Amino acid sequence: MFEIEIDGKLVNAEAGEKLIEVTDRVGISVPRFCYHEKLSVAANCRMCLVDVEGAPKPQPACSTPVSEGMKVSTQNEKAKSAQKSVMEFLLINHPLDCPICDQGGECELQDVAMSYGSNVSRFNEGKRVIADSNIGALIHTDMTRCIHCTRCVRFGTEIAGIMEMGGTGRGESLKIEPFLNEGIQSELSGNMIDVCPVGALTSKPFRYELRSWQMNSTESIARHDLVGSNINVQTYKGKVKRIVARSNDSVNETWISDRDRFSYEGLSHSNRLLKPQVKFDGTWKEVSWEVALDFCVKGLLRSAGESNSMNSLGVLASKTATLEEYYLLQKLVSELGCENIDYRLGVKDTKNTINLESNVKLSDLEKIDHALIVGSYTRLEQPMINHRLRKAALRGGTVDVINSMQFDFNLALNNENIIIPCEIANLLASTLKVVLESTNQDVPEELNKLTITKSATKIAKKLLSSDASVIVLGEHVINNDNAKNISNLVAMLAKNTNSSTLNLSKTGNSIAADIAGFFPGKDGLDVNSMLGKDMNAYIMFDVYPEYDFHNSSTAIKALSDKNSFIVSMNSFYNNNVADYSDVMLPISSYYETSGTHVNIEGEFQTFAASVKAPQESKPAWKVIKVLADLLDISGFNYSDSSNVLEEAKHNIKQGHRAEESINITDTNSVEVIWQPSPYSIDALLRHSDSLQETKIGQINKATMNSSTAKHLNLGDKDDYLGVPVVISSLVANNCVFINANKSTPSEEQA
């Protein structure tokens, strides 16, 4: 630490810091275009020139390291005239189209031109014009406006990990353009809109709708993944119009995924459920809330029957509810004396699934030196977590993978094991055996008969030799026949190699569901037993059966065949829901209600409503509260969702601990992994048109290798479980990896 002098002020600086970091810290403004806090220094725009005493020419603040005794002026004649000249050069080719530019009003070039530009142009020659190419449904380009700061190019190489934009030509003919004609494919591409200082890259869905000064901005939390990225929701006349990232270094830094940025489009989809409806004699009638709720109460009480017991009521919720909604619904039904409550709709067997703690901070994730990823394509499934892992990999960390299909990771893999799902448990078990043996510990009996494979030794060596390692367990194994074993093995491996664990299978807000106690009570039924039984009544919270249930056709059949009384609260209309329900209550969707998201660190992130729920739909927590009042249940006197949160915090429930035993079973038939494609994991995403148009949104394929295809008698024009077949050698033999944007399988899965 030493002192330097900037504009006559003495300020502290650290060796190795760049001048611009010091000026930013002490609040001296230096204009800049190419410099970005989170990207490497390119020093190509020259806007940040300042005068450094002793240097013959002005120096760029963004790339000049501080040194002791340095005297800098950002304001003197020399600096000012340098900045002014750079501005004049930049404006030579920049079109004068601020009035039709969506960046107008929030443009860095506009702002800097106001303070450093001149009011007349001395340039009378023709301006350069660049033809635009269509780079996809999310980003609109106007490359004539580009000032070649290369922030987007650096974002691609450094953060997204795919070099999609690049510069060709030089001097006057330098062009920034996408390398491929297929458009931008990154799952983080929307951030380029944020980093572009001018209007060259702007949001396509938002195009020409509003000016930045017309909108109100509220802070909120994005809920599509496990980090809960911090965002600003910009609204106009009660509608969400745009979402931009909000910096929070411990959560999402300054980036958000495209999912979080563009999903808001679904909010104004015509498919929203907007009025309470009741089914009279098989036909739906729009009714008032009073009538609908009264109908619910009567129906629920009737279903209790003479014994007046609610044992035959089932309560199911999707993974997207807020903590408050989970807590209230759970409280409501347990007051009624019902324990049949579950949110794990996509799990084949809730007794045999992953149950693993996550115990690593997101900001520590980028400091690990080794990661073992099991059953996950982190890049598309949890983009922000993948971003941290990628940072770790760039710092020299290594990454091993155990998957059933080879994925297009954007980080260098050290060792990729592509094996059939039923072997995952075996591989982990023999890895554990190696670990135990090499640390001179007793090997449990179950592991004795295992042969140690080469890959197991490699994985074990790597885990043992790293100081800070993490084992990441993903969604692909939740329905594995050995899911529980895998989960236990990972826990034991982590314990014996001193690794942390990260459970990526608890998607959406399921961590909050666990905390709120939204799982079957001691004698309660889980989702699959409920569907197998004759329940008299159901309360379904934002459930879309063809997407949410592990096996949609059985679930839909179970719900519609039996004569149960079904209350559905949904934010979107759904045919199947309309088929089996007796009442449909319209509830708020994302950004329309206040609530709390619990992220993978266990961090409670509370957000306020950004807009009112449209028409007659209501925030779900209020609906549950009123339902409780009508059912004469006391203890629901909340005036605000924060009261609910307080109470929920005092009643934190512990998820059930699995006992540590290993008992691996073998299967020989073809195994299927069903993974919803990244942009169809919840109802809001499925209704976001622009996201659906992207390459990632279009993913819908059942990938298998040629011998599996032969075995199943399928060609690449056929469908498997309703999904088009793609034959590729990337998948393990005897395994079908399905990435579907349609409903879950309609036939019994293998």
Place this chain on the structure above:
Amino acid sequence: MFDKLIKIFKDFTLSELLLGMSVTAKELVNTKITVQFPEERTPISPRFRGIHALRRYPNGEERCIACKLCEAVCPANAITIESEMRDDGTRRTTQYDIDLFKCIYCGFCEEACPVDAIVETQIFDYAFESREGSVLTKERLLEIGDENKKLIDKTKLEDSKYR
């Protein structure tokens, strides 16, 4: 003392009365300046700020590009604009309303417009029959522009020398 003497002198010679009468006498023979509105009109400056109009390009295309600068600058919040991308990819308004009850005829909107789309004309004698009539819609504004194209072009040309 001296002031008092002068006053007494004026009072007795009726000088002030005569002064007043002389003005009347002069106006009796002077030419008349009263105009018979609406048959007759006084000349108006080309900068006069009357009712608004939206202009078009010679090819018939509306000028306004929905930049909303006029909306932003309007001190009376009289302008409401909604915009979209028209099918041909250009930026256009879907709604452009001026509430004449709010407007204070300051002319800022005209000053702000980068494409000289919104202008204030010399027309000041307009009326409407309902409350809603006070809101000039986009169609109405374009209509006023079309009807008075010659007048607007002329006044803008006259004024352009001083800009």
